[in-house]
Amino acid sequence: MSATANVPESSVLSVGAPSSQGLSPFRMGLARVKQNRAAKVAFWVVSFYVFVAVLAPVLVRILNIDPYALDREAINDFGLPAGPMGGISWDHPFGVEPGTGRDILGRLMYGARISLLVGAIGTLLTTVVGVTLGIVAGLRRGFVDALIGRLGDVTLAFPSLLLIIALANPMTQRLESWGVPAGNTARITYIMAVLTLFGWVYMARLVRGQVLSLREREFVEAARSFGAGTGHLVFKQLLPNLWPQIIVFVSLSLPGYVALEATLSFLGVGLLAPAASWGIMLGDSVRYYRAAPTYLFIPGVTLMVLVLAFNLLGDGLRDAFDPRSDRQQL
Amino acid sequence: MKMRSKVLAVVALVGLVAGACGGSGDGAQSGEESGGLSATMDGVKEGGTLYVLTNQEGASTLDPQRVYTGAELGAWGSTFTRTLTSYKPVAGKDGTSLVADMATDLGTASEDLKTWTFTLRDGLTWEDGSEVTCADIAYGVSRTFGSEVTAFEGPQYAVSYLDIPAGDYDTGSAYPGPWLATAEEQALFDEAVSCDGQNITFKLQVPVSDFAYTVSLLSFAPVPEAQDTADQYGLKPFSNGPFKVESYEEGKELVLVRNENWNADSDDVREPKVDKIVWQFGLDETVIDERMLADSGDDKNAIVYGGILPENLQTVFGDESLKDRRTDGFDGFVTYTMLNIKTVSCLEVRQALWLALDREALRTASGGPFTGEFATSFVAPLLAADYEPASLVEGLNADGTPNVEAAQAKMDEAKEKCPEVYAKATEDGLRFDHPDTDTWRKNIAIWIDSLGAVGVKINDNPIEASKYYATINGDQGDLMRAGWAADWANASTVIPELFGQGGGFNYHNNEEDPAFADFQSKVDEAKAETDRDAQSKLWKELNQVVIDQVWSIPGSATKSQNLVGSNVRGAYQWLPFGWYNLGAIGLAG
Amino acid sequence: MVFFVLRRSFFAIVLLLIVSAFTFVIFSALPADPAALTCGKNCRPEVIESNRERLGYDRPLVEQYGAYMKGIFAGRTYGEEGSSIHCSAPSLGYSYDRHECVTTLIASTLPVTASIALGAFVLWMAIGVGLGTLAALKRGRWQDRVATAFSVIGVSLPTFFLGLIFIMVFVIWTGILPFPRYTGLTENPVDWFMSLLLPWFVLAIISAATYVRMTRNGILEVMNEEFVRLGIAKGLPRRRLIVTYVLRAALVPIVTIAGLDFAFLLGGALVTESIFNLPGLGKLTLAAVINSDLPILVATTMVSAVFIVVANTVVDILYGFLDPRVRVK
Secondary structure (H helix, E strand, O other), X not given: OOXXXXXXXXXXXXXXXXXXXXXXXXXXXXXXXXXXXXXXHHHHHHHHHHHHHHHHHHHHHHHOOOOOOOOHHHEOOOOOEOOOOOOOOOOOOOOEOOOOOOEHHHHHHHHHHHHXXXXXXXXXXXXXXXXXXXXXXXXXXXXXXXXXXXXXXXXHHOOXXXXXXXXXXXXXXXXXXXXXXXXXXXXXXXXXXXXXXXXHHXXXXXHHHHHHHHOOOHHHHHHHHOOOOHHHHHHHHHHHHHHHHHHHHHHHHHHHHHHHHHHHHHHOOOOOOXXXXXXXHHHHHHHHOOOOOXXXXXXXXHHHHHHHHHHHHHHHHHHHHOHHHHOOOO | OHHHHHHHHHHHHHHHHHHHOOOOOOOOOOOOEOOHHHHOOOOOEOOOEEEEEEOOXXXXXXXXXXXXXXXXXXXXXXXXXXXXXXXXXXXXXXXXXXXXXXXXXXXXXXXXXXXXXXXXXXXXXXXXXXXXXXXXXXXXXXXXOOHHHHOOOOOXXXXXXXXXXXXXXXXXXXXXXXXXXXXXXXXXXXXXXXXXXXXXXXXXXXXXXXXXXXXXXXXXXXXXXXXXOHHHHHHOOOOOOOXXXXXXXXXXXXXXXXXXXXXXXXXXXXXXXXXXXXXXXXXXXXXXXXXXXXXXXXXXXXXXXXXXXXXXXXXXXXXXXXXXXXXXXEEEEEEEEEXXXXXXXXXXXXXXXXXXXXXXXXXXXXXXXXXXXXXXXXXXXXXXXXXXXXXXXXXXXOOOXXXXXXXXXXXXXXXXXXXXXXXXXXXXXXXXXXXXXXXXHHHHHHHHHHHHOOOOOEEEEEXXXXXXXXXXXXXXXXXXXXXXXXXXXXXXXXXHHHHOOOOOOOOOOHHHOOOHHHHHHHHHHHHHOOOHHHHHHHHHHHHXXXXXXXXEEEEEEEEEEEEOOOOEEOOOEEOOOXXXXXXXXXXXX | OHHHXXXXXXXXXXXXXXXXXXXXXXXXXXXXXOOHHHOOOOOOHHHHHHHHXXXXXXXXXXXXXXXXXXXXXXXXXXXXXXXXXXXXXXXXXXXXXXXXXXXXXXXXXXXXXXHHHHHHHHHHHHHXXXXXXXXXXXXXXXXXXXXXXXXXXXXXXXXXXXXXXXXXXXXXXOOOOOOOOOOOOOOOHHHHHHHHHHHXXXXXXXXXXXXXXXXXXXXXXXXXXHHHXXXXXXXXXXHHHHHHHHHHHHHHXXXXXXXXXXXXXXXXXXXXXXXXXXXXXXXXXXXXXXXXXXXXXXXXXXXXXXXXXXXXXXXXXHHHHHOHHHHXX
8 A cells, every 4th residue: 555664663662562571573563463353253253264165065064055966946937036035945045046056155155265266366366476586576676676677567558357357268278288277267267367467566576575675684684794695584584573574565455455356257258158257156146136046145245254254364464563653643 | 022023024024025925836838939929910000110129239241242130130130231032021930931132033044053133123222222233143142252251251152042152252152252353253143143134143162952031141242342341341332122220329229221322112022110129238137127017118129139137037937918929949050069070980979968957957058948949950950841750769858957877787788899999988088068058158068967976077168159150160079069050941050060071070080970961962962952842851861860870969949039019910920031021011000 | 846847747657658568468468369359150260260360460569569559649530441430549459240440430439428527526525524624523422433434344345236225215215316327528427427326426425424534634644744733832723723834734645646547537437327328438438348349348448547557657746846856766
């Protein structure tokens, strides 16, 4: 968002952190987060989603619902849910999908796996690439730095959403011709690749800024004077101080990626049927929004709650590790 | 106390909401409805503006040589593009008979049916007052050959029928079309389509008994060479009918206004009533339905291009007061699934696929009985003369549900008789090509599920909708989705096209099937048969052959429903085109 | 100073060239065949081949790119002799799907997108800055909490979801607003305004969320600056202090970022235009994706990039004026 974040000097002077003597910045940040009620709730919500996503196959069996089975009883002759409220019943706690009668709760659970998978791996890749390039740019300076910087400028000049959508089908075909398993595997690979391609810039810039300020610090100079190599420098000196920013960035990008996958599937360029992506369900729900509004609401709210939880968690983490904005009193 | 009232309030709310969201599907049945009052001319007044509401972004094209959508063929033909012959402007089966339009009669054919002559009437004029000449018609016909512009978008009968030598151009002809032709090449065309005063003569390379029908297609409509803007002609065509194009903007609207230079005396087919026709593009489907139901203001003078949403069908057909504003009937299309006879060369496997398929679920997924009836022929019911329900594979359930035992029995037979195909179907899986649309994403799940019950694997291959036919042209899957309607009221545009040798839409690769040789010779016989009744009999027999061999699995004879505003009159379903006779519609207020 | 401006402008032009080349390569190197679209239902592979040749798609990429760039400055003729169509400069290509010069299409859709972007911009600045200022001034109190809650929720809402909810609530259920159908400003100003109201709010709410946070933090930071403290110590009236000094200082970075966001939006709010059926650049692009209409895709990508690069350059130059240190980088 705004300018580069400096390493908080206030990690020592932090407001309200109990027994701050001797704790690493990481530990102290963590303590501060625990005090933030909103962030704590958000953490539990996120954990719940992850739990459901991971255990989805087990859960559907326990609840006796099936995201893929067509239930002809639940829909009427027109393909619309037979029961009220979009077909909510004991058999189908969240209703059924118009047209096929598939269970919505089951599909939501499996959709969670896809959303979180895409979000997690996408963020992981972006972070790895961004951190690497940021460190390289910050340490090397000069030509390499300028090159990476220009590369970032060029990347940012492109209208990302437009390109992602425009290239979705052709690029997926290209991937398939290179041997990636056809269908949704290729689709997901494409989405991850393209997220990384456009997302690395922010992470890289953030990290570069940090590295630039860190390298002037005494402990780095000290390590250098002891003959420490670049590897040691990176892993033992820089990264431990970068973790807070990285964690904050991760928790704030993840929801964006989840929302992006949903948007792409909504527009029809994300995953393919019969995958149970939330985006696909939302895209499909549009034509039924009069007859079965629950089909729009339930997946929509589910998506929104997850994104909201991640954002709250990220905010809490950022406030905890970088409380600059809260220092001032009027 | 407080708790209870809360619960009651919630229950009441649920009840309200439940009532609002339609529950069961009883009450509304699908049948044949021709529109009641709205299909008659009772109370029609001259003048007014007719609105056409549609969800589409634009027309497919206004260029007569490039249009191939049934509704548009009828719409443009009845308003701004006349042809030598045309269909009778009446509802019902009579509407499928030909009448003379720009010609004086239905043409004269030579003994061998290879030379056809038509004479132009007097008084045919363009929108600028100039005369429509024989040369204009010849020029129009020649445009189809110019595939760098017309891009194979319209019917290709000019190319396949006219007596022009074969050559290296993309169409397979030696004539490249009017824009590229050298003097010698143009001469080739001028041999085949020649003018002598008001007489136009067509020389054909094959005998065609129903050529009078062929020239009713807009691809045989005249275009003045001086006004031809090639690729952009479809944005502003020149009119010789009662209406002309005032403006056309994709995504916004198409405005047709009256053409003062049209002579009513020269036209027995068109009786325009309104002053203006305005197509509004890009409207939300839900909004269209709501406006039509509300029927207020200008919407009383509106019709819809695109049908009614499935969830509103209950409302429309359950309400008796709407009887005079709604139509329900076959639209002339039959959907089916082509099978690749080369790769799925085992009859038993094909029969098993048909028996195991849950056609009922497919129909429900696309909206239920209103979307169509299970097809019993590849010829649509609308094509009354050539239509006859075939006797289907044994064991097929009439209600569309799968017959798993019969299907399994066939598969077991197949295991013995054709083990390679059996192995392919159960282990590798069969590739299903289909357009990538919302409906198909649901349909494919049903295919996978129901065929899985007998062990057949289906590999989903969605293809971008706009490139679907071009793609399967080059590379056929094992199963391919398709839909077809006759180009004119004769199954000669169905059976040979879809299943015959060299048929434009024959992707079955069925030449090597043992039954093919006999089939093809019968097709040739039918095409040359001049006795219409005898010909009909042959088409019905040929249809039965296809059904017996299961070269394709018939899907639905699709239906469409429509709603018009309360002032609309003359809005009857024009059978050859599956939509209204746009130019004939009038307003009663 | 002048040198600085020249340098940034030169860099911008180089960047645009790189972007245009990249765009061209990306779209040309796809398995999707630009030639395939030039052929209808009855198409055959041989036809596509010859179309490719005719339209020059089989030429080396460099040559194609050169011809394309030349077309931008000198206009270009498409098609064969006898049926050719000329697109005058700046020619961004010819769409065989829409049968129009791409420049014509973009020119007709841009006003719509500009209307959307402009209105949304005004609204999100008003809401974002307004709420952010309120949150900063009433720090810690309920106004602050509400504003922050709004901010977090707004950021979490996917655009398409909010759009659909709005339509459901305002059009279907309550009928307060008619279903948006775009009318030009010149045709009927009132209808124009009404048709854009919902899209403006959808975009504004989501964007404003970020600006609430930014404004709040920005103001708080400035509040802590020396000169503000001095002002308070001197006894300047609080209101005057805030309006005259604090806001101005805090808003500079915010307005510049808003400018960048606005430029981004000019590239077409794809999702919003699609949901509300507004015939703008975004909808043109989406239709082009569905139809694989590559000339339009290449052109809209480039046009979008132009907006982004120009906005960035302007911002950089402005910063150069404001902060001399930047100039000597």
